[in-house]
Amino acid sequence: MSRVDDVLRANRTDGGSLIGYFPIGYPNLAASIDAAVAMCESGVDVLELGVPYSDPVMDGLVIQQATEVSLANGFRLDDVFEAVRQISARVHTPLLVMSYWNPILQYGLERFATNLSEAGAAGAITPDLIPEEARNWIATTDENNLDRVFLATPSSSDERVASTAQSSRGFVYAVSTMGITGERADLDAQARLVVSKIRQQSPESMSAVGIGISTADQVKQVNSYADGAIVGSAFVRAYQESGIAGLTSKVKELAKGKK
Numbered sequence: 001m002s003r004v005d006d007v008l009r010a011n012r013t014d015g016g017s018l019i020g021y022f023p024i025g026y027p028n029l030a031a032s033i034d035a036a037v038a039m040c041e042s043g044v045d046v047l048e049l050g051v052p053y054s055d056p057v058m059d060g061l062v063i064q065q066a067t068e069v070s071l072a073n074g075f076r077l078d079d080v081f082e083a084v085r086q087i088s089a090r091v092h093t094p095l096l097v098m099s100y101w102n103p104i105l106q107y108g109l110e111r112f113a114t115n116l117s118e119a120g121a122a123g124a125i126t127p128d129l130i131p132e133e134a135r136n137w138i139a140t141t142d143e144n145n146l147d148r149v150f151l152a153t154p155s156s157s158d159e160r161v162a163s164t165a166q167s168s169r170g171f172v173y174a175v176s177t178m179g180i181t182g183e184r185a186d187l188d189a190q191a192r193l194v195v196s197k198i199r200q201q202s203p204e205s206m207s208a209v210g211i212g213i214s215t216a217d218q219v220k221q222v223n224s225y226a227d228g229a230i231v232g233s234a235f236v237r238a239y240q241e242s243g244i245a246g247l248t249s250k251v252k253e254l255a256k257g258k259k
C-alpha cells in the first residue's frame with residue numbers, strides 16, 4: 001500500500017491536494033524540522049523534504065540559496081533520517097524525501113532505503129533518475145515498502161510517460177515547464193498535456209504538477225485536472241521573509257485553493 005497514493009486518492013473528489021516542499025537543514029536541522037511540522041499542521045497533505053546538494057541542477061535561486069545555507073551549516077545525509085524521525089513523531093502527514101541521485105548512490109541504495117523506511121518516510125522523489133536506469137532502486141524500494149516518484153516532462157514521449165507511470169509509486173511528478181523551479185506568473189499550459197499523457201498511458205496513476213505554482217488560484221487550477229499541486233519556492237521564500245509565521249500563513253493561503 002502507498003500512503004501518498006491513499007491521501008491523493010482520498011482527496012481527489014474533495015478539492016485535490018497540496019504538496020509542500022522544504023529543504024532539510026535550513027537554516028539548521030532543528031529549525032527545518034519545526035518548519036516542516038508547521039507546514040503539515042497548516043494544510044499540506046504531503047510534504048517533500050529536500051536533500052541539500054552541491055549541484056542542484058533543477059533548483060531555482062530561492063531553493064539554491066536555502067540549500068547553500070544548510071550545507072554551510074553542516075548538513076549531513078544522516079540528518080535526513082533524523083529529520084524524518086522527528087517530524088513523523090509529531091505529525092502523520094506522509095513524508096517524501098526529494099534527493100538527487102548521486103547522494104543516494106554514494107550513501108548506498110539499500111542503506112539509504114532501509115534507513116528511510118525505519119525513520120518513517122513514505123518514500124522518495126529522485127528528479128534526475130529515469131526509470132530505465134532505476135532497476136536496482138525499484139527493487140530496493142519495493143523491499144522496503146517505499147514510494148518512488150519519477151518525473152514526466154512536456155518533452156517526454158508517450159513511451160517514456162508510460163514507463164514513468166508504471167515505475168512510479170505514490171504519484172507521477174508532472175513537470176509543468178522545462179526549466180528550474182521557481183514562482184511564475186502563469187503556469188505553463190503544457191502541464192495539462194503532461195497530465196493528459198499520464199492519464200492516457202496509466203489511468204489509475206496519481207499525478208501531481210510542480211514547478212511554478214505560487215497562488216491559491218494556481219493550486220485550484222492544477223487540482224482541476226491533476227491530483228495534487230506541488231509548491232516549493234513560494235514556501236521557502238515566505239519562510240526567508242517572515243519565518244514560521246510567514247510560512248504558515250502562506251500554506252494556509254494556498255490550501256484555500258483546494259476548496
